[in-house]
Amino acid sequence: MSELEKRVAELRVTLDNYNHQYYVLDDPSVPDAEYDRLLRELQQIESEHPELISSDSPTQRVGAKPDNGFQEVTHELPMLSLDNAMSDDELVSFNKRVQDRLNTTENIEYVCEPKLDGLAVSLLYENGQLVRGATRGDGTTGENITLNVRTIRAIPLKLRGTETPERIEIRGEVFMPKAVFESLNEEAREQGAKSFANPRNAAAGSLRQLDPSITAKRQLSFYAYSMGLVSDDFKLANTHFDRLEQIKTFGLPVSSEIKLVKGAEGCLAYHQSISEKRDSLGYEIDGVVNKVNSIELQEELGFVARAPRWAIAHKFPAQEEMTQLIGVDFQV
Numbered sequence: 001m002s003e004l005e006k007r008v009a010e011l012r013v014t015l016d017n018y019n020h021q022y023y024v025l026d027d028p029s030v031p032d033a034e035y036d037r038l039l040r041e042l043q044q045i046e047s048e049h050p051e052l053i054s055s056d057s058p059t060q061r062v063g064a065k066p067d068n069g070f071q072e073v074t075h076e077l078p079m080l081s082l083d084n085a086m087s088d089d090e091l092v093s094f095n096k097r098v099q100d101r102l103n104t105t106e107n108i109e110y111v112c113e114p115k116l117d118g119l120a121v122s123l124l125y126e127n128g129q130l131v132r133g134a135t136r137g138d139g140t141t142g143e144n145i146t147l148n149v150r151t152i153r154a155i156p157l158k159l160r161g162t163e164t165p166e167r168i169e170i171r172g173e174v175f176m177p178k179a180v181f182e183s184l185n186e187e188a189r190e191q192g193a194k195s196f197a198n199p200r201n202a203a204a205g206s207l208r209q210l211d212p213s214i215t216a217k218r219q220l221s222f223y224a225y226s227m228g229l230v231s232d233d234f235k236l237a238n239t240h241f242d243r244l245e246q247i248k249t250f251g252l253p254v255s256s257e258i259k260l261v262k263g264a265e266g267c268l269a270y271h272q273s274i275s276e277k278r279d280s281l282g283y284e285i286d287g288v289v290n291k292v293n294s295i296e297l298q299e300e301l302g303f304v305a306r307a308p309r310w311a312i313a314h315k316f317p318a319q320e321e322m323t324q325l326i327g328v329d330f331q332v
């Protein structure tokens with residue numbers, strides 16, 4: 001084995017380990033910035049040496065396989081991750097790639113959304129009734145958490161309106177409001193119990209409980225941000241923004257911070273304004289998700305292994321340093 005192959009193998013083992021701790025145990029052992037650094041190193045090596053890419057590499061996969069405490073759910077449409085832009089320059093390059101692929105110099109219309117720091121869930125409604133809730137898992141197979149999502153007040157058990165599809169899958173983020181997170185950790189400290197590392201881990205740990213009465217006490221919330229499978233005979237809007245409006249008419253909550261902008265400049269201005277508002281929001285966000293608005297253009301752009309080509313997560317600079325993790329126990 002060459003030195004490079006050894007490094008690739010080592011990175012894969014380490015990242016698989018971190019993924020298991022983060023996604024299955026909800027108990028990360030390193031800050032996100034460290035995980036991201038190693039993942040980028042692996043991506044860089046693989047992009048320079050495509051012969052080293054393997055389908056089981058962490059760069060090609062989403063999340064981790066579900067925990068065996070839950071029943072498995074197979075996603076009819078895979079639940080993917082998002083590519084990241086770590087700087088304004090990377091966002092500009094993303095926009096350029098989109099324009100090049102679409103063979104245009106016109107300004108692309110984007111929907112800018114806060115990147116909620118929780119966990120992705122899929123909600124299946126049949127004849128207007130919530131029949132199943134699932135985690136993303138490894139993107140193909142998630143966990144059946146129906147009883148747990150039923151305890152979240154923001155998630156309607158029945159869709160509103162007369163014009164609802166026979167079958168619709170709503171996707172969105174379950175998160176823990178900052179105030180709930182703070183009081184939960186305060187309570188844990190008073191009782192000398194373990195505290196959570198951050199609202200994301202608190203939300204994941206609370207939602208993936210085998211006892212739904214614990215989830216119910218954790219006051220989780222939810223924002224919808226897309227649709228999965230929808231019955232063929234239902235007339236869907238042809239832009240992402242208007243689909244979010246349709247989701248609202250079904251009685252599901254959608255963030256009021258979502259905006260329609262033009263081009264990379266519009267995305268950067270939104271990123272700047274939301275980062276100024278970040279501390280005053282009642283929930284944690286770790287960046288902005290920019291999505292091409294036209295569904296036709298989304299379809300033309302398609303997907304790569306683990307993420308769509310029509311969306312990017314423009315992250316805020318990493319806040320989480322190791323010093324914040326030292327001395328803090330995590331609770332699942």
Ligand code: NAD
Pocket residue numbers: 018019021022023028029030031032033035036062063080081082084113114115116117118119120121136173225289313
């Ligand atoms: P991601 O969190 O970077 O982006 C994808 C996710 O964004 C989606 O699955 C969805 O849950 C979420 N999201 C929030 N708002 C959204 C919106 N408006 N529209 C669409 N999606 C939205 O990707 P990921 O693959 O879930 O996780 C990667 C992150 O997890 C990185 O930040 C990484 O550092 C962290 N991580 C850390 C460790 C560790 O050990 N510390 C291990 C694994 C992953």
